[in-house]
Amino acid sequence: xxxxxxxxxxxxxxxxxxxxxxxxxxxxxxxxxxxxxxxxxxxxxxxxxxxxxxxxxxxxxxxxxxxxxxxxxxxxxxxxxxxxxxxxxxxxxxxxxxxxxxxxxxxxxxxxxxxxxxxxxxxxxxxxxxxxxxxxxxxxxxxxxxxxxxxxxxxxxxxxxxxxxxxxxxxxxxxxxxxxxxxxxxxxxxxxxxxxxxxxxxxxxxxxxxxxxxxxxxxxxxxxxxxxxxxxxxxxxxxxxxxxxxxxxxxxxxxx
Amino acid sequence: xxxxxxxxxxxxxxxxxxxxxxxxxxxxxxxxxxxxxxxxxxxxxxxxxxxxxxxxxxxxxxxxxxxxxxxxxxxxxxxxxxxxxxxxxxxxxxxxxxxxxxxxxxxxxxxxxxxxxxxxxxxxxxxxxxxxxxxxxxxxxxxxxxxxxxxxxxxxxxxxxxxxxxxxxxxxxxxxxxxxxxxxxxxxxxxxxxxxxxxxxxxxxxxxxxxxxxxxxxxxxxxxxxxxxxxxxxxxxxxxxxxxxxxxxxxxxxxxxxxxxxxxxxxxxxxxxxxxxxxxxxxxxxxxxxxxxxxxxxxxxxxxxx
Ligand SMILES: Nc1ncnc2c1ncn2[C@@H]1O[C@H](COP(=O)(O)OP(=O)(O)OP(=O)(O)O)[C@@H](O)[C@H]1O
Ligand SMILES: [Mg+2]
Numbered sequence: 001x002x003x004x005x006x007x008x009x010x011x012x013x014x015x016x017x018x019x020x021x022x023x024x025x026x027x028x029x030x031x032x033x034x035x036x037x038x039x040x041x042x043x044x045x046x047x048x049x050x051x052x053x054x055x056x057x058x059x060x061x062x063x064x065x066x067x068x069x070x071x072x073x074x075x076x077x078x079x080x081x082x083x084x085x086x087x088x089x090x091x092x093x094x095x096x097x098x099x100x101x102x103x104x105x106x107x108x109x110x111x112x113x114x115x116x117x118x119x120x121x122x123x124x125x126x127x128x129x130x131x132x133x134x135x136x137x138x139x140x141x142x143x144x145x146x147x148x149x150x151x152x153x154x155x156x157x158x159x160x161x162x163x164x165x166x167x168x169x170x171x172x173x174x175x176x177x178x179x180x181x182x183x184x185x186x187x188x189x190x191x192x193x194x195x196x197x198x199x200x201x202x203x204x205x206x207x208x209x210x211x212x213x214x215x216x217x218x219x220x221x222x223x224x225x226x227x228x229x230x231x232x233x234x235x236x237x238x239x240x241x242x243x244x245x246x247x248x249x250x251x252x253x254x255x256x
Numbered sequence: 257x258x259x260x261x262x263x264x265x266x267x268x269x270x271x272x273x274x275x276x277x278x279x280x281x282x283x284x285x286x287x288x289x290x291x292x293x294x295x296x297x298x299x300x301x302x303x304x305x306x307x308x309x310x311x312x313x314x315x316x317x318x319x320x321x322x323x324x325x326x327x328x329x330x331x332x333x334x335x336x337x338x339x340x341x342x343x344x345x346x347x348x349x350x351x352x353x354x355x356x357x358x359x360x361x362x363x364x365x366x367x368x369x370x371x372x373x374x375x376x377x378x379x380x381x382x383x384x385x386x387x388x389x390x391x392x393x394x395x396x397x398x399x400x401x402x403x404x405x406x407x408x409x410x411x412x413x414x415x416x417x418x419x420x421x422x423x424x425x426x427x428x429x430x431x432x433x434x435x436x437x438x439x440x441x442x443x444x445x446x447x448x449x450x451x452x453x454x455x456x457x458x459x460x461x462x463x464x465x466x467x468x469x470x471x472x473x474x475x476x477x478x479x480x481x482x483x484x485x486x487x488x489x490x491x492x493x494x495x496x497x498x499x500x501x502x503x504x505x506x507x508x509x510x511x512x513x514x515x516x517x518x519x520x521x522x523x524x525x526x527x528x529x530x531x532x533x534x535x536x537x538x539x540x541x542x543x544x545x546x547x548x549x550x551x552x553x554x555x556x557x558x559x560x561x562x
Pocket of ligand 2: 041
């Protein structure tokens, strides 16, 4: 589904990504782990079009997307969340989910001006879909609250709901459980598994190894911008190179 | 109306209040989308001159002049917006001030330029002295109708997919793009809408003031337009209308203190920016101010971060 070939990203003298080859097969949950500053977020920024590789190709179902603008990539079926929550915090929860569906809509401003049937049908459709997502993520009670006023865990879930609102085939999750308590983390894990059941694909950056175990089919390990290892969660856990470079050195990453 | 008269609001003042609230709305569109553009005075000039030339040199009715001015403003906004809107914040402000200056200087020298190209005498913009003797044909009811139409436009905009995209871009441009919003398209379209509105205000105002000259559309005017929106607030479309009303009416109400007018106007703007950062029309801002006033006088010192 998603294929990265020799993706390199330089920031001045710093090599944030170095010849990264990575494949996310359709309907799989792929984990991406690595120490702080390894280049994980940079990788997601490059896939989602906020940043572009210095060299190399990124392909979505065979089509090159490494130079496409972010809105095209979203409309092509890739959605994302952010490591540091980036909700539209002055807007309501519901509005966040309506904006998430922007690319699905067709109605222009003129449709809205004269209330065309297309406008009304579409708004109804967008609100219905938003209501479904609210329910799925347990946010129905908060629909009309300001997103920025939600408790932290709810904000994280709203970010994921908003990503799903774009109607993606592939979801990129950048540390979706950061700052969550164990119960919330467990529930979010179930949401990720549900993505797979619904036929979606995901690339998940995570520091929480038990969550990786719970949800991932395979895992890539990134270190200093390079892929260090690739395998099933169990293989990765036992890989001596990984243990030395990452797990063994810094047991406490889950708290980061 | 007697009450308004008694506090100094004559019909012509009321007409300027209406025109200025339209100007406030024109900059509101760009501010609401997170674009700090000061190009509105330039587009207003384009509208004013186009409109007056159409009514005076071509004897066309005001309605046609209005449409002509709006179309030309919109067309000129297209090639300006595309390169300039890549800039942000203060850089965008400076670039758009530059645009305003270019417009002003082009209008100033338009006749001379046209003469040197055509070889004939041209009397269209009439240089630094500007155009005088313009009939005062804009009527109050026309301004009210126009403002009501624009207000309806604003209401529908905010309830549309496009309007939601505007707000999303203001809050987080990158996240908006990741939601599938074509940021470049939305920004450019809003810039054009803003230009069209400013040009319309220019046409209407030119047929109130009886004279226009390039100096009327300089940096001062650009800042005044910004002040309407900032004083009123940019969280809803009502803000810039109130801002335009207040800042136009106030100098008239305070005409007895003529020599202090500038000071009073400036102070009010300063007070609002400091104590009501969201502008006059902003319930959250008022309740915050109210709380702070009730708590303790010293608490006001820490307002900067709230
Ligand atoms: N826009 C940028 N300009 C310059 N350097 C950058 C930029 N973005 C990231 N970097 C650098 O690239 C490296 C990789 O950063 P990145 O954020 O991708 O790491 P990460 O794996 O997500 O780390 P963390 O676990 O802390 O989130 C870091 O050294 C970072 O400082
Ligand atoms: Mg990161």
